Amino acid sequence: MAVKAETGQRSGAIVAQDPSRLRNVVLVGPSGSGKTTLVEALLASTGVISRAGTIVDGSTVCDHDPAAVRQQRSVGLAVAPLQHDDVKINLIDTPGYGDFVGELRAGLRAADAALFVVNAAEGADRGIDAATIAQWEECAAVGMPRAVVVARVDHQRADLESEVASCREAFGSGVLPLYLPIRDGSDVTGLYGLLSQTPEGQAPDGASAARDELIEGIIAESEDESLMERYLEGEDLETATLIADLETAVSKGTFHPVIPVCSATGVGLDELLELLVGGFPSPLEHPLPEVSSADGAEHPALSADPAGPLAAEVVRTAADAYVGRVSLVRVFSGTLLPEKTVHITGHSAGHGASNGSNGSTHKADERLAHIYSPLGATLREVQACVAGDICALTKLGFAETGDTVSAADHPLLLEPWDQPDPLLPVAIVAHTRSDEDALVRTLAKIVAADPTLRLERNSETHQSVLWCMGEAHADVVLSRLRAGGAEVDTEPVRVALRETLGKKATVTGRHVKQSGGHGQFAICHVEYEPLPRGSGFEFVSKVVGGTVPTQYIPSVEKGIRAQLERGFTEGYPVVDIRATLFDGKAHSVDSSDAAFQMAGSLSLKEAAAACGTVKLEPMDEVAIRIPDDHLGAVLGDLSSRRGRVLGTDVASPGRTVVRAEVPAAELLRYAVDLRAMTSGTAQFTRQFLRYEAIPEHARKA
Numbered sequence: 001m002a003v004k005a006e007t008g009q010r011s012g013a014i015v016a017q018d019p020s021r022l023r024n025v026v027l028v029g030p031s032g033s034g035k036t037t038l039v040e041a042l043l044a045s046t047g048v049i050s051r052a053g054t055i056v057d058g059s060t061v062c063d064h065d066p067a068a069v070r071q072q073r074s075v076g077l078a079v080a081p082l083q084h085d086d087v088k089i090n091l092i093d094t095p096g097y098g099d100f101v102g103e104l105r106a107g108l109r110a111a112d113a114a115l116f117v118v119n120a121a122e123g124a125d126r127g128i129d130a131a132t133i134a135q136w137e138e139c140a141a142v143g144m145p146r147a148v149v150v151a152r153v154d155h156q157r158a159d160l161e162s163e164v165a166s167c168r169e170a171f172g173s174g175v176l177p178l179y180l181p182i183r184d185g186s187d188v189t190g191l192y193g194l195l196s197q198t199p200e201g202q203a204p205d206g207a208s209a210a211r212d213e214l215i216e217g218i219i220a221e222s223e224d225e226s227l228m229e230r231y232l233e234g235e236d237l238e239t240a241t242l243i244a245d246l247e248t249a250v251s252k253g254t255f256h257p258v259i260p261v262c263s264a265t266g267v268g269l270d271e272l273l274e275l276l277v278g279g280f281p282s283p284l285e286h287p288l289p290e291v292s293s294a295d296g297a298e299h300p301a302l303s304a305d306p307a308g309p310l311a312a313e314v315v316r317t318a319a320d321a322y323v324g325r326v327s328l329v330r331v332f333s334g335t336l337l338p339e340k341t342v343h344i345t346g347h348s349a350g351h352g353a354s355n356g357s358n359g360s361t362h363k364a365d366e367r368l369a370h371i372y373s374p375l376g377a378t379l380r381e382v383q384a385c386v387a388g389d390i391c392a393l394t395k396l397g398f399a400e401t402g403d404t405v406s407a408a409d410h411p412l413l414l415e416p417w418d419q420p421d422p423l424l425p426v427a428i429v430a431h432t433r434s435d436e437d438a439l440v441r442t443l444a445k446i447v448a449a450d451p452t453l454r455l456e457r458n459s460e461t462h463q464s465v466l467w468c469m470g471e472a473h474a475d476v477v478l479s480r481l482r483a484g485g486a487e488v489d490t491e492p493v494r495v496a497l498r499e500t501l502g503k504k505a506t507v508t509g510r511h512v513k514q515s516g517g518h519g520q521f522a523i524c525h526v527e528y529e530p531l532p533r534g535s536g537f538e539f540v541s542k543v544v545g546g547t548v549p550t551q552y553i554p555s556v557e558k559g560i561r562a563q564l565e566r567g568f569t570e571g572y573p574v575v576d577i578r579a580t581l582f583d584g585k586a587h588s589v590d591s592s593d594a595a596f597q598m599a600g601s602l603s604l605k606e607a608a609a610a611c612g613t614v615k616l617e618p619m620d621e622v623a624i625r626i627p628d629d630h631l632g633a634v635l636g637d638l639s640s641r642r643g644r645v646l647g648t649d650v651a652s653p654g655r656t657v658v659r660a661e662v663p664a665a666e667l668l669r670y671a672v673d674l675r676a677m678t679s680g681t682a683q684f685t686r687q688f689l690r691y692e693a694i695p696e697h698a699r700k701a
């Protein structure tokens with residue numbers, strides 16, 4: 001579905017005027033746990049949409065990307081606001097699949113609290129898997145307050161009690177149920193509130209003990225120290241007091257209430273909305289990102305004040321065929337107004353630099369057009385966006401994901417968040433010549449929009465390589481390219497090899513043509529020898545007695561250098577040799593610069609023919625972080641990739657970092673293979689180290 005922009009005052013958008021009446025809630029959790037379906041159910045139950053769409057039909061608000069429909073899972077972050085008790089709740093749906101961790105991080109940036117959604121039908125017998133724990137740690141790393149939603153409790157294998165036990169084991173003892181399911185046979189018909197003790201007379205077994213544990217958990221985090229004393233003395237604390245303290249406990253990020261829900265039957269939805277409004281922090285309670293003046297000077301900390309200086313951030317960029325660029329913006333301070341000129345600045349690498357971050361910043365002033373409130377792919381016009389709220393801006397030509405938007409007369413720069421590194425190379429070519437223009441154009445837009453995608457134009461292999469997060473991400477990128485009108489094919493990624501000489505050789509480069517007309521005459525005697533790896537090329541002249549006239553010595557060097565670049569039969573650049581010109585012959589009329597260049601170049605070819613060549617391949621140093629139970633498998637696999645382990649270190653309890661040298665050619669699909677080998681629990685980094693001779697047994701025919 002294409003993005004649809006609705007303008008006009010009566011666009012039906014939910015408007016927030018006050019940060020205290022806002023909640024930004026990101027849904028995080030493993031793929032398939034039911035996040036998108038839960039958003040859909042909440043939108044339907046609050047009347048934002050008339051009925052809930054489904055994943056199977058591809059009719060949900062959040063999974064509007066054609067790639068999401070095809071993959072039957074979310075592939076990008078989506079925002080869907082609803083209203084409950086006069087509070088605007090921006091639900092931020094994120095994909096659970098590991099390729100899209102960049103979208104998850106953007107969602108965490110835009111939110112003030114998270115709903116961590118696990119699947120009641122799955123975790124019960126298997127425990128919480130390591131990929132889910134990694135997501136929990138993503139939340140913890142940015143101090144995100146979170147509640148645990150146990151979704152799909154209608155499933156016949158759903159077992160809430162053991163799911164909660166698994167969560168406590170995996171996430172810590174701060175995970176405590178706020179509600180227990182009320183059952184009728186095997187069906188969950190409703191929830192029993194442990195704080196409110198409602199509905200009366202329907203307390204399930206164990207409710208009283210669970211209530212005590214919950215209250216102790218809440219007041220342990222409370223700022224009011226007298227509460228614990230009063231509680232221990234047996235005083236019956238007011239439910240209202242406890243609910244107020246619940247919010248404090250959640251905000252600290254160490255206490256995590258658990259709530260069971262069922263999107264299919266609607267059980268738990270009202271209670272969940274209640275929790276979001278009453279127990280979740282508003283933007284006023286959530287710390288803002290670090291800020292400085294755009295010129296790098298210190299700036300006082302900001303607060304979520306609509307009257308404060310404008311500080312907003314582009315958390316995601318989408319390229320739409322009709323609307324153009326859509327920038328999703330979280331306003332942290334101040335108020336964003338339409339038709340104002342704003343200052344855009346950021347750290348991202350897209351401007352000017354083609355590759356990697358160079359640590360510099362870019363900036364420009366841009367005039368805003370309309371401001372929209374996004375509901376999935378639908379944009380509804382609003383008249384302002386206050387501190388704490390999220391909006392969409394269209395047609396910002398300059399702003400990239402991660403950029404700060406501030407007032408033109410008060411330029412600010414927010415400290416960026418961490419982006420993951422794409423590690424799966426995919427080489428692409430236009431399907432036909434006529435697709436080439438569209439490819440270049442669409443590619444530029446897509447790469448600028450997605451910080452987890454990097455484009456490399458390799459001048460040695462002449463390939464365009466897209467570095468992606470994994471195969472599912474590559475699928476999304478390719479489908480966006482095709483949607484942009486560029487028919488593309490993929491091809492095997494080539495590794496840039498180099499060549500050097502096998503041994504020392506003394507040769508003659510002879511370029512003599514003296515039949516008719518102006519002749520050409522140049523002869524050079526050159527000694528070639530291989531040098532250690534990384535030496536490059538050295539040229540030495542030991543000519544005595546002017547056998548090669550002084551002005552032609554640089555010509556010989558130039559000729560050799562040109563041939564080094566052209567390489568031998570396969571065209572790989574030649575490196576790590578020394579050429580010593582020690583003798584030669586010239587002709588008073590027929591010698592020339594061009595003739596000696598030719599002789600120089602011929603001498604190198606002679607040397608290759610005389611002493612053979614050795615192919616060199618790039619070696620990378622990789623660092624792989626893995627849970628210990630996968631260590632054996634990863635080490636075994638590394639040796640099958642011709643890897644040399646340099647060392648292993650304990651990264652954290654139960655996790656090891658393996659450092660190894662591995663040929664780049666063996667790492668082309670490592671991002672995919674490592675994920676498969678470790679169920680998505682490993683991370684790795686790689687860095688070019690040096691070129692090395694390809695061993696005999698590894699040379700391909």
Ligand SMILES: Nc1nc2c(ncn2[C@@H]2O[C@H](COP(=O)(O)OP(=O)(O)OP(=O)(O)O)[C@@H](O)[C@H]2O)c(=O)[nH]1
Nearest residue numbers: 031032033034035036037073074095096152263264
């Ligand atoms: N029976 C039942 N099925 C559900 C429920 N919630 C989700 N599902 C199904 O579970 C599957 C996965 O749900 P999604 O909502 O796509 O899960 P997700 O967490 O968004 O997954 P990702 O987008 O991949 O992270 C879909 O086929 C849903 O129809 C539920 O409450 N009951």
Ligand SMILES: [Mg+2]
Nearest residue numbers: 035036073074
């Ligand atoms: Mg989803």
